[in-house]
Amino acid sequence: MEAVEDELRNFIKVMITVSLSLTYCYFICSRIPKGKFRLVSVLPVISIFAFFPLILSSFFLQFYFAPCIGWLANFKLLLFAFGKDDNISINPSIPLLDFILVTIFPIKIKQTKAFQNNTNKESLLSNTGKCVFKLDLGFFINALLWSFMVQMYVIYKEHVSSMNPIVVHFLYSSRMMFGIQIQFALIAALAKLFISQELEPQFNNPHLSTSLGNFWSKRWNLMVSNLLKSTIHEPTRSLFIPVLGRRWAIHPAILATYVVSGLMHELMHFYVGRTWPTWEVTWFFIIHGVCVTIEVETKKKASKNGWKLHPIISTPLTVGFVMATGIWLCYAELIHWGADAREIEEYVALVDFVKHRLRIA
Structure with missing residues (x-):
């Protein structure tokens, strides 16, 4: 339980620092003319983002979240420095929250005509004023296949004394491919609650x-x-x-x-x-x-x-x-490091942590 709590605290600290860093980019760096001078102004943030994933110890956060900070956000900031990103550079009226979410996560606002002309946003709000949280059929199919692959992997490891590496690699590779699609879909669905726009x-x-x-x-x-x-x-x-x-x-x-x-x-x-x-x-x-x-x-x-x-x-x-x-x-390297087993152990620990918290509440 303590390990889960410590990792959640580390994650919250990272997210707060990342948000503050991007707030600096939004208010300060965006005022600097695009090009080498703006690049110099965002280089400290890029350096910090490359280091942040090393603070995390959870495989789930290292594999699924770290690339968002250490790779995607840094590449988007490079485009931002030269005014090339059509979400966070070309549209100067983008709200701060949208700027942070689009920079951190693997999402992109759909380029509607209204968006390109900086007019009213294409709203996803329902008649009650609440944003639509929507997951399509593909998400549930991927989730079902991912769950099946996890179960097959666990059963195979528990009941087969001499495991065939090819079978282990196939089950793990398949589950990772479905898992990546699930993660991206969840991020996009959650982002829509705050961005209130269609995403690519x-x-x-x-x-x-x-x-x-x-x-x-x-x-x-x-x-x-x-x-x-x-x-x-x-x-x-x-x-x-x-x-x-x-x-x-x-x-x-x-x-x-x-x-x-x-x-x-x-x-x-x-x-x-x-x-x-x-x-x-x-x-x-x-x-x-x-x-x-x-x-x-x-x-x-x-x-x-x-x-x-x-x-x-x-x-x-x-x-x-x-x-x-x-x-x-x-994925052979990840299996060699035991990442396949670590991931499942973390899912179990997270479920136990949530159950424990619910009992306390």
């Missing part, structure tokens, strides 16, 4: 992906994909266009994007394991980046000849490749 979709049926490019850019974790596109892909492509031309500049941009994504995922793993990275996750993204560049050229040539794989073939190949490489490279 975070996922788009990744199980229906017809290619790796389709999976990464249009279906899986769209908040991170859009952020990487603005911070890495577009600047890199602009840099290489004078050298390679518009036709070929896309390839170093793709590779740079996947390399940076891999490095940031290594940082996430460092927050969890606190050990020097093995670079397996980086190789996962490098492999996918190389495959996407090959895919881009193959699709161009195939389209000229009128060739196209039917989704019945391309979808299983795409999802199968993502799962196979993910099981092989993405």
Whole structure:
């Protein structure tokens, strides 16, 4: 019980400090002309945000919340420094609370015409004046599948003396993929209670992906994909266009994007394991980046000849490749650190803590 209380206190302290830091950015940094001077003004905040996840000891917070602060918020602040983020930079009338929530969490306000013209917000308020808390069918399906994978994982570990690593990695990888989607959906639903605006979709049926490019850019974790596109892909492509031309500049941009994504995922793993990275996750993204560049050229040539794989073939190949490489490279390190067992133990401890508090109340 004490461990849960201590971690909750640490989390509250982190959130208060993060909110105060972003309040400084909202009132002070936003008054500084965009560019290198505003960048200098936000660099202390970026440094603090990179350090904060090390204060947390819970696997759940390290894996699911730390990337929001150490990665996403910092990348958004970089865009904010140069006036490139269309939520917190281009719209000067955004309220402080909206600014903080959009910067911290993997959400993005939907770009309606009213929003772009800085007119009235697109309200989500009901007739009673309360904001709608809404979770779609996909959330409940993912929650059901996540729960099933957790139960299967626990049963397998309890009843099988010699566990097959492939089975363990498959069950854990599957549950993490569903868990990430659940987490993002809950954050978006809660954020709507305060932001009172429509938010961009975070996922788009990744199980229906017809290619790796389709999976990464249009279906899986769209908040991170859009952020990487603005911070890495577009600047890199602009840099290489004078050298390679518009036709070929896309390839170093793709590779740079996947390399940076891999490095940031290594940082996430460092927050969890606190050990020097093995670079397996980086190789996962490098492999996918190389495959996407090959895919881009193959699709161009195939389209000229009128060739196209039917989704019945391309979808299983795409999802199968993502799962196979993910099981092989993405989650092995976390399992080696015992993160799979830590997560379940924390769920049990949290449930016991809530039950204890309810009995006291």
